[in-house]
Amino acid sequence: MMIPIPGLLDAEGVARVRALIDTAQWVDGNVTSGFQSALAKRNLQLPEDSAEAQQAAQIVFDAVSRNALFIAAALPLRVFPPLFNSYGGGQAFDTHVDNAIRIQKGTGFRVRSDLSATLFLEDPDDYDGGELTVETNFGVQQVKLPAGDMILYPASSLHRVEPVTRGRRVASFFWIQSMVRDDSQRQTLFDLDSAIQAVAATQGQGAPEVIKLTGVYHNLLRRWADA
């Protein structure tokens, strides 16, 4: 499933993150690559142990932790600390699948990547190319969102970042281990949750249908989740 999270960061949040990362020391993106993706990746990244990157990552982490749509869609169990990348001058990331297990340098914190996230941090009018192209079961989808918007997509999908031919594309990217490993079960829960919210908005939270459907939601979650 691909789920956009609009306005994860407001303009002020984007500006705070950009102020931290723009002056930091960027390095060749292959510092975090597995063997296969090292061949495919041409970009810059902030090192995981950069102080500015860690402060900026905290801002992104706090935003996802508060975001009801992110929580409903991802049902997060563990979130890998957000990283930052930048592409310009024709740089791209060719088609690849993300590593199944991400291990944080230093701490050994491990996350199984069920979902991948890209948080766009540059105005789309300010660069050409740089679409995140994802091969889904329903065909190829291309994503290029306003600064502050995030896209969630299955980490199991083949995906790439198209060459950036003008300006710079700046983004935060990270992985989520979900309580619900299976993409279609997670999608079913998200659809049910969205439908319950819609019914509750007209019938009220205390309506018998809402109470019963909420019970169904939790009973499915109990069946499918690892917490």
Ligand SMILES: O=C(O)CCC(=O)C(=O)O
């Ligand atoms: O920059 C992006 O949108 C995605 C980056 C990516 O695919 C990766 O780092 O594995």
Ligand SMILES: [Fe+2]
């Ligand atoms: Fe990737």
